[in-house]
Amino acid sequence: MSVILDYTLHLADNALVLGQRNAEWTGHGPILEEDIAMSNITLDLIGQARLLYQYAAQLRGGDTTEDTLAYLRDGSAFRNYTLLELPHHGPLVGYAQGELDFATTIVRNFLYSALMALLWQALQKSSDTTLAAIAEKSAKEARYHLQHSRDWLVKLGDGTDESHQRVQAALDHLFAYTQEFWTESAVERSAIDAGVGVDVSSLRSDWDSIIDSALAEATLHRPAAGGYVTEGKLGIHSEHLGYLLAEMQSLARTLPHATW
Amino acid sequence: MSSALKEWPLWEVFVRSKQGLEHKHCGSLHAADAPQALQMARDVYTRRQEGVSIWVVRSADIVASSPDDKGELFEPAADKIYRHPTFYDIPDDVGHM
Numbered sequence: 001m002s003v004i005l006d007y008t009l010h011l012a013d014n015a016l017v018l019g020q021r022n023a024e025w026t027g028h029g030p031i032l033e034e035d036i037a038m039s040n041i042t043l044d045l046i047g048q049a050r051l052l053y054q055y056a057a058q059l060r061g062g063d064t065t066e067d068t069l070a071y072l073r074d075g076s077a078f079r080n081y082t083l084l085e086l087p088h089h090g091p092l093v094g095y096a097q098g099e100l101d102f103a104t105t106i107v108r109n110f111l112y113s114a115l116m117a118l119l120w121q122a123l124q125k126s127s128d129t130t131l132a133a134i135a136e137k138s139a140k141e142a143r144y145h146l147q148h149s150r151d152w153l154v155k156l157g158d159g160t161d162e163s164h165q166r167v168q169a170a171l172d173h174l175f176a177y178t179q180e181f182w183t184e185s186a187v188e189r190s191a192i193d194a195g196v197g198v199d200v201s202s203l204r205s206d207w208d209s210i211i212d213s214a215l216a217e218a219t220l221h222r223p224a225a226g227g228y229v230t231e232g233k234l235g236i237h238s239e240h241l242g243y244l245l246a247e248m249q250s251l252a253r254t255l256p257h258a259t260w
Numbered sequence: 261m262s263s264a265l266k267e268w269p270l271w272e273v274f275v276r277s278k279q280g281l282e283h284k285h286c287g288s289l290h291a292a293d294a295p296q297a298l299q300m301a302r303d304v305y306t307r308r309q310e311g312v313s314i315w316v317v318r319s320a321d322i323v324a325s326s327p328d329d330k331g332e333l334f335e336p337a338a339d340k341i342y343r344h345p346t347f348y349d350i351p352d353d354v355g356h357m
């Protein structure tokens with residue numbers, strides 16, 4: 001049972017952390033229409049997280065609820081990919097805390113939704129019927145997220161000199177983090193062996209084709225992935241997750257049991 | 261490389277609801293091109309399950325009648341009440357029409 005629980009939490013944390021990050025655009029979108037689009041994507045992700053946390057809470061039993069899983073766990077208990085917790089800007093502008101770089105947002109959403117469109121599709125065959133049902137709903141959302149981010153990627157890459165340079169810089173910054181997708185964790189191995197989880201390595205060539213065709217259309221070049229492989233899904237995170245959780249959890253921790 | 265647009269063009273959005281037979285105009289939005297206009301129309305105008313089909317068209321491509329021509333275009337129809345089919349006796353057997 002704990003294999004399913006751990007695997008569910010990994011999927012849930014991915015959705016919640018990226019949802020929380022993308023929510024930073026709400027009210028700050030480049031134009032009104034895009035602001036609404038990004039908020040819709042955020043709500044899809046948080047909706048996925050809720051379904052998964054509700055299931056995880058049921059598996060764990062006791063006093064656990066979706067809220068205690070989201071709001072009362074510390075960073076080291078989160079099992080999301082490191083890619084998803086990074087701020088919306090490149091590595092060298094750490095002094096610009098408030099800066100939201102749209103290219104970084106789009107590239108991350110593209111890399112992640114390309115994976116999830118495939119993963120949710122495959123997870124519909126899970127022997128766990130609850131996860132299979134959540135996957136069926138989420139697959140449609142992920143396909144839209146992929147369409148949205150791919151469209152922007154091509155527009156920015158094949159746009160002006162400045163947009164091309166900025167989206168290539170975001171790609172160069174983020175691409176190495178995708179290595180974590182393909183580095184199997186013990187939880188993933190056990191979930192695959194139990195017939196519950198998806199063997200992500202079987203999705204890799206499809207993911208590569210999605211990435212390569214979009215990059216070609218966007219006139220961008222694919223960076224070589226290499227170097228340190230992040231381990232967010234093992235609970236070893238960057239310093240950015242703590243700030244994200246502090247903002248997200250502070251209200252629930254200050255006023256436990258508050259309702260509105 | 262193309263140069264940046266200072267302002268995105270305006271698009272008119274038409275949505276057909278699940279029960280509806282025709283697309284109805286429901287508003288407008290700014291988008292860089294047609295695929296993006298469709299996506300944005302989906303996000304702005306169908307968030308509450310309003311529709312099952314969307315049309316978008318560049319506002320600039322719509323040819324509209326001028327308000328100044330209102331007199332000659334529409335007012336001559338005002339006194340031609342015989343154009344309404346209200347002068348026929350309908351047999352009772354036909355029922356409500």
